[in-house]
Amino acid sequence: MEINDVDSRDLKKIVNLEQKIFKENAFSKNLMERLIEKNYFFLKLEIDRLKKHIIGFIIVIKDQKDVANIVNFLIDIKFQNRGYGSYLLQHTIEQIKNLKIIKKIILNVQLSNNIAITLYEKFNFKRNPLIVENYYQSGKNAYLMELDIDS
Numbered sequence: 001m002e003i004n005d006v007d008s009r010d011l012k013k014i015v016n017l018e019q020k021i022f023k024e025n026a027f028s029k030n031l032m033e034r035l036i037e038k039n040y041f042f043l044k045l046e047i048d049r050l051k052k053h054i055i056g057f058i059i060v061i062k063d064q065k066d067v068a069n070i071v072n073f074l075i076d077i078k079f080q081n082r083g084y085g086s087y088l089l090q091h092t093i094e095q096i097k098n099l100k101i102i103k104k105i106i107l108n109v110q111l112s113n114n115i116a117i118t119l120y121e122k123f124n125f126k127r128n129p130l131i132v133e134n135y136y137q138s139g140k141n142a143y144l145m146e147l148d149i150d151s
């Protein structure tokens with residue numbers, strides 16, 4: 001199992017996985033292309049190095065000057081609930097800390113996504129009580145979750 005940077009050769013696989021998992025809320029191919037060009041981290045989790053099978057990815061972008069935003073994060077269905085999401089998130093938080101300029105990590109999560117919320121809380125993300133309305137293309141609302149980085 002390896003974590004590597006996503007590059008433009010991964011675009012098709014990334015878009016397919018995104019559509020499979022997020023369906024009507026999936027990021028478009030165009031947006032993914034732009035995110036591959038510009039990000040703090042766009043990381044893929046791969047198993048079997050020879051076949052380079054991507055089982056998940058995470059995208060972190062700059063928000064405000066000292067804030068990083070996790071805008072996309074998934075593990076392929078048949079690999080979920082085996083610790084891979086925790087592994088990728090842990091690695092990503094460490095990478096963000098290593099940038100030394102980030103004071104806070106934020107993300108949005110759908111109100112009903114208890115698995116993801118539990119995972120983020122495990123990593124000490126705190127849920128902001130304000131609900132972000134119409135956050136998703138489907139019109140669904142989101143929570144904002146935040147992790148303060150201690151310097």
Ligand SMILES: CC(C)(COP(=O)(O)OP(=O)(O)OC[C@H]1O[C@@H](n2cnc3c(N)ncnc32)[C@H](O)[C@@H]1OP(=O)(O)O)[C@@H](O)C(=O)NCCC(=O)NCCS
Nearest residue numbers: 073074075080081082083084085086108109115116118119
């Ligand atoms: C959220 C997601 C990335 C988690 O990845 P994962 O590899 O399944 O996560 P892990 O196996 O590391 O589990 C992490 C924690 O999530 C919770 N969890 C995972 N699967 C669960 C399940 N089926 N039921 C209840 N809790 C679950 C547990 O708290 C678990 O921690 P623990 O094993 O220490 O108790 C994955 O479920 C996913 O891709 N979901 C669809 C896309 C998504 O919702 N992305 C997040 C958008 S904000």
